[in-house]
Amino acid sequence: MSVFKKVMASAALAATMFATPAAAEDVRIALVVKALGIGFFEAAAKGAEEAAAELGDVEIIYTGPTDTTAEGQIEVINALIAQNVDAIAISANDTDALVPALQKAMQRGITVISWDSGVAPEGRQMHLNPSSNALIGNMIIKLAADHLPDGGDVAVLSATTTSTNQNIWIEEMNKVMGNYPGINVVGTVYGDDLADKSYREATGLMQSNPDLDAIIAPTSVGIVAAAQAVVDAGKVGQVNVTGLGLPSEMAGAIESGASKSFAIWNPIDLGYSAAMLAYEISKNGVEAGPGAEIPMGRMGTLTLDENSEGAMADPFVYDASNIDEFKSIF
Amino acid sequence: MTDTATNTRQIPDRLTSRTTRVFRSWEALLLAVAIAIFIVNSFASPYFLNAWNLSDATFNFTEKAMIAFAMALLIIAGEIDLSVASIIALASTAMGLAVQYGAGTPELVIIGLTVGLLCGAFNAVFVTILGLPSIVVTIGTMSLFRGISYIILGDGAFRGYPSSFSWFGQGYVYWVITVEMVLFAIIAVIYGVLLHKTNFGRSVYAIGNNPTGAVFSGIRVQRVKFILFLLTGFMSGVAAICLTSRLGSTRPSIAQGMELEVVTMVVLGGVNILGGSGTIPGVVIAAFVIGLVTFGLGLLNVPGIVMSIFIGLLLIGVIALPRLWKMAAEKRRRA
Numbered sequence: 001m002s003v004f005k006k007v008m009a010s011a012a013l014a015a016t017m018f019a020t021p022a023a024a025e026d027v028r029i030a031l032v033v034k035a036l037g038i039g040f041f042e043a044a045a046k047g048a049e050e051a052a053a054e055l056g057d058v059e060i061i062y063t064g065p066t067d068t069t070a071e072g073q074i075e076v077i078n079a080l081i082a083q084n085v086d087a088i089a090i091s092a093n094d095t096d097a098l099v100p101a102l103q104k105a106m107q108r109g110i111t112v113i114s115w116d117s118g119v120a121p122e123g124r125q126m127h128l129n130p131s132s133n134a135l136i137g138n139m140i141i142k143l144a145a146d147h148l149p150d151g152g153d154v155a156v157l158s159a160t161t162t163s164t165n166q167n168i169w170i171e172e173m174n175k176v177m178g179n180y181p182g183i184n185v186v187g188t189v190y191g192d193d194l195a196d197k198s199y200r201e202a203t204g205l206m207q208s209n210p211d212l213d214a215i216i217a218p219t220s221v222g223i224v225a226a227a228q229a230v231v232d233a234g235k236v237g238q239v240n241v242t243g244l245g246l247p248s249e250m251a252g253a254i255e256s257g258a259s260k261s262f263a264i265w266n267p268i269d270l271g272y273s274a275a276m277l278a279y280e281i282s283k284n285g286v287e288a289g290p291g292a293e294i295p296m297g298r299m300g301t302l303t304l305d306e307n308s309e310g311a312m313a314d315p316f317v318y319d320a321s322n323i324d325e326f327k328s329i330f
Numbered sequence: 331m332t333d334t335a336t337n338t339r340q341i342p343d344r345l346t347s348r349t350t351r352v353f354r355s356w357e358a359l360l361l362a363v364a365i366a367i368f369i370v371n372s373f374a375s376p377y378f379l380n381a382w383n384l385s386d387a388t389f390n391f392t393e394k395a396m397i398a399f400a401m402a403l404l405i406i407a408g409e410i411d412l413s414v415a416s417i418i419a420l421a422s423t424a425m426g427l428a429v430q431y432g433a434g435t436p437e438l439v440i441i442g443l444t445v446g447l448l449c450g451a452f453n454a455v456f457v458t459i460l461g462l463p464s465i466v467v468t469i470g471t472m473s474l475f476r477g478i479s480y481i482i483l484g485d486g487a488f489r490g491y492p493s494s495f496s497w498f499g500q501g502y503v504y505w506v507i508t509v510e511m512v513l514f515a516i517i518a519v520i521y522g523v524l525l526h527k528t529n530f531g532r533s534v535y536a537i538g539n540n541p542t543g544a545v546f547s548g549i550r551v552q553r554v555k556f557i558l559f560l561l562t563g564f565m566s567g568v569a570a571i572c573l574t575s576r577l578g579s580t581r582p583s584i585a586q587g588m589e590l591e592v593v594t595m596v597v598l599g600g601v602n603i604l605g606g607s608g609t610i611p612g613v614v615i616a617a618f619v620i621g622l623v624t625f626g627l628g629l630l631n632v633p634g635i636v637m638s639i640f641i642g643l644l645l646i647g648v649i650a651l652p653r654l655w656k657m658a659a660e661k662r663r664r665a
Binding site: 071 | 375377378380382383386387389390487489496500573576577578579581583584585586587588624625628629631633634635637638
């Protein structure tokens with residue numbers, strides 16, 4: 001019995017194991033994600049592979065746990081330390097819990113950077129943010145202004161009055177209003193990130209401001225609800241809904257014309273940049289610290305702030321020309 | 331003539347010899363699987379046979395195995411505790427809270443163990459005194475205990491554990507031997523003795539095989555079960571100390587889903603999920619099997635999803651094959 005079992009077990013193991021060969025002299029960069037099977041991260045892996053193809057001597061190890069747990073990611077990190085990979089670029093499930101494991105990785109000479117979802121500063125050499133508050137604040141008003149060459153009235157549909165992110169973005173937007181002459185913000189309402197409340201607030205905005213030209217919703221819930229409200233009010237072409245949203249949820253609004261364009265980070269660019277940065281630090285010995293400027297291929301140069309964090313780029317604009325490509329991704 | 335008096339004939343109490351039994355046992359089968367996996371791993375990855383890497387790999391199972399020993403006794407006695415991972419969350423949250431008020435390492439350990447014991451006692455009261463089914467009670471407390479952690483922590487985290495506290499989960503006793511490994515070994519021996527060498531252990535088997543019979547044999551069934559729940563809670567407290575120390579922080583999602591991994595380990599170790607049979611050596615080997623498989627596959631960057639498929643197949647395979655083998659053997663005998 002035991003012989004039979006042994007054969008079964010070894011055969012099954014061997015079949016799974018010999019499937020992934022590894023090249024020896026390549027720079028091995030592990031792209032560790034929150035969990036496998038999420039479209040956003042699959043797209044990031046695609047971007048990392050693009051960077052690898054561009055660099056030539058890079059092998060990307062795309063890996064992550066099954067569930068979005070810190071314990072799962074630590075097991076993955078331990079396995080990567082054991083393989084002595086050259087760099088780990090991680091989107092963390094937990095800011096703090098991964099620190100001891102990642103510190104161990106750095107002690108053994110592995111380059112550690114975080115991207116998307118960060119690790120506490122003592123657990124990584126640098127962090128790549130997809131964008132910055134200032135860039136997002138500017139982008140949301142620019143999206144509205146681009147379609148209003150003669151100026152016009154816009155209103156903001158936010159999440160809750162206490163939503164930190166949205167409040168900062170709106171504040172940043174107000175700072176740059178001077179660059180967009182002729183654009184007036186006629187009001188800010190709060191949909192509390194609830195679909196039905198956002199819908200009612202958007203409808204209310206259109207009733208109280210009959211000349212409204214655009215609704216800016218810097219929240220993925222609000223933007224979808226506002227687009228629906230515009231369609232139901234028969235104001236497609238008259239009121240343009242824009243802001244931050246997910247391509248999969250916004251594909252319908254782009255198709256109906258309720259939204260001409262909206263923005264969010266591009267996961268492909270994010271994965272590409274993370275791989276580029278990891279390569280620069282690991283292979284070319286670029287020092288990652290406050291004030292450092294690190295090249296990241298076609299995405300330009302990343303400048304790190306006092307916490308060794310950097311913002312990749314403007315949020316990526318999605319419109320009728322590219323929505324079909326991205327709506328299946330995330 | 332005196333020959334007939336002294337020359338007594340031994341009547342064997344078993345049909346097979348002791349060695350045959352050992353070789354045909356579940357543990358031998360599992361050990362063979364473990365050795366096979368070890369050998370395959372050594373050939374499959376050049377990084378496998380490295381003392382430090384193997385040492386790191388033990389973290390994949392040590393904490394789970396600590397709970398698995400207590401869980402094995404509980405399952406042998408015909409009960410189950412699905413709240414263990416939530417007990418870890420609550421104990422870890424309590425320790426994190428204490429840190430905010432300046433507690434040192436000894437206090438943290440006491441708090442962790444006490445919360446574990448209290449949670450175990452809470453389960454035990456509902457099962458043994460109110461007579462409710464343990465699976466229902468512990469599914470309830472699974473949400474309850476973790477829910478309390480979520481209320482206390484929300485989406486925040488407790489940090490700032492004293493540096494001496496990191497000894498439990500990150501410390502080394504000698505060379506590559508971690509503190510957790512030593513704890514694992516000590517706990518394994520204690521539970522092995524408790525189950526296989528004491529009256530208490532015998533009564534655990536008796537209860538699992540026939541609870542009514544156990545009552546009529548003079549075993550205090552409810553008291554034994556009460557103690558078993560206390561032990562499971564206590565071991566969850568120990569695991570909470572190790573895990574919290576290893577992570578250096580507490581979030582309410584800590585150890586999420588660990589209860590099923592613990593039960594998987596116990597069942598793979600040959601413990602009958604319906605109660606009545608199973609051994610501690612079996613659970614020890616099962617812990618190594620799971621640890622070796624996950625680490626081996628991790629070294630080859632096999633995605634976690636494939637890994638869980640593999641663990642599932644291993645579990646079903648190891649359980650189903652002996653049954654199939656027996657069926658085939660019976661058919662052959664009848665033919």
